[in-house]
Amino acid sequence: GNSVTQMEGPVTLSEEAFLTINCTYTATGYPSLFWYVQYPGEGLQLLLKATKADDKGSNKGFEATYRKETTSFHLEKGSVQVSDSAVYFCALIDNTNAGKSTFGDGTTLTVKP
C-alpha cells in the first residue's frame, strides 16, 4: 500500500529561521503530492501541491519540489514567522485510485519571536 513518512516533530524555530520539513513517500502508482496546514482548532487547508515529477509547488513563501528519484517532497521556507506556527501534513493521492488519500503523521512547528 501507499505510505507517507514525515520528519518527526515537534520543530521549534526562531523567527526568520530557515525551515525544512522532510517528507518521503511510497506509492504503487504515480502519485500527486500535497502539503496541508492545520492551524489550532481548525481543519486542514491546502498549502501547495505538485502533480508530476520535478514540479515545484509554492505558496505564501513555502516551496516543495516533487523528486521522483528520491521519492521526496520536502517543505521549505526561507524565513519563518510566528504566524507559521501550525501542524503540517504531507499527503499523496495515487493517480491510479484518486479516491484514496494517504497522509503523514503531521509535524508540529512552533516559531518563537
Added chain:
Amino acid sequence: EAQVTQNPRYLITVTGKKLTVTCSQNMNHEYMSWYRQDPGLGLRQIYYSMNVEVTDKGDVPEGYKVSRKEKRNFPLILESPSPNQTSLYFCASSFGAGRPNEQFFGPGTRLTVL
C-alpha cells in the same frame, strides 16, 4: 461562502449508543471523504465517496458506516460506538471525482466515547 460544515462539533457519548455525524458541502463537489485524526497517527481515511450512491472503504472502515444519497451530504454513522473510536473526525470534499484535486476540510468533530 464556500464551505464544509460538520455537526456536532463536540460530542460525548457512551459505549453502544448509535450516533451520526453530519457533513454537508455547498460547492457541488462530487468527491467526499471522512478521516480520523489521532495523536502520532496523523489522518487516516475511513470512507470516501466518488459520487452519489458510490462509496468505498478507506484504510480504517471498521465500526463505521456512511451513505451518499445526495451530492451535498455525507453522514458518518457509528452504529455501536466504542472507546477506541474516541477521536477527532474531519469531513472533506473535492471537485472532480477520480482526479487528484485539493480537498476542502470541515472544522472537525471531537468525539469522546465513554
